[in-house]
Amino acid sequence: MTIPNLILALAALLLMPGPTNTLLAVAGAERGLRAALSLIPFELSAYLAVTVPLALMGNLLASEVPMLKPVLAGLAGIWVLLLAIRMWHFRPDTQGTSVTAWGVFVTTLLNPKGLIFGLVLLPGPELPLRVFVFSLLVTAIAALWAGFGSLATLRPSTAQSASLRLRQVAAVWLALLSMGLLYSAAQATHLY
Template sequence: MTIAEFTLAILLLLCTPGPTNTLMALAGYERGITKALPLIGAEIAGYLTVILPVATLAAPIFDQWPMLSLWMKLVAGAWVFVMALRLWSIKASSEKDHHVSGRAVYITTCLNPKALIIGLVIMPHGSLGLLAPHLALFAALVLTAACGWITLGATLGGRQEVFFGPILISRMASVGLLAFALILTGTSLGALI
């Protein structure tokens, strides 16, 4: 895969709505751009926590036992469902309350199926030295995409209209996460049956 193909594939995945992107947009809404930017470190760490071992060690294991990959997707779907429930239950609060934590972004990103797809399909497999240039480019692309999602959320948060209140935004994010969890667990359960 060329660098251009790698970049395009990563950007397509990172720009697709999903659990991590939903949380980043919600963080931008809650905190504004500047205060949400530190969460990008948690997102990058979450992706690397999965991608590094998968691309360097686990790819042959997943090839040999594809059921393991399905079970990991079920666990990821369950986590996304829990996040959806938490977002739905958010009550009206003060402007200082932040419901999206670095821990939530990290765990959600670790369980995000995009990390497995990147580690198994897009990222080259081999030693850390071989992966280093791709990992640096990947981190820059995550930074770019996350800034976009944070900016989208902050833009909605900056609107003075009552329509875009915190409860509505968190409920919309919850519905998005719930849909993603249902699709993920549905396809995984379908493959298991």
């Protein structure tokens, strides 16, 4: 895959609404853009912790331990469901902010997109360049999602209700993503 094709594939996958992007949008709504941007290093470090080892040895590992992908998908599904429940029941007046750096890190670490990046898109010649491009795209697209969420706080008179609505929509979306992950993990285990 050429670098321009890699950029297009990475950007398309990174732009898709998923658990990490949802958390960044909620963080933007709750904290504002500047504070939400401080979560990006946690997303990037989690993605790199997953994708670089997979890009280096993932195909060998996946063929030796075929249950790895469904187990990771199942863990991701459980984690995302817990995030959805927490977000639905979150009360900012008593709990502060619903999105933490640790939450972004673990969510990204378990994000199934990492498997696609590490096993499919990043492996190949010029791995350091591919990882650099990936890192730039993760940072830029995470900032877009945080910025999208921060738009909910532009009108102070409606910021609290917009933040609540965004959290509720995000909780439902995360629950749906969770069900999809759990279903795909269950289906994959039937193949073994």
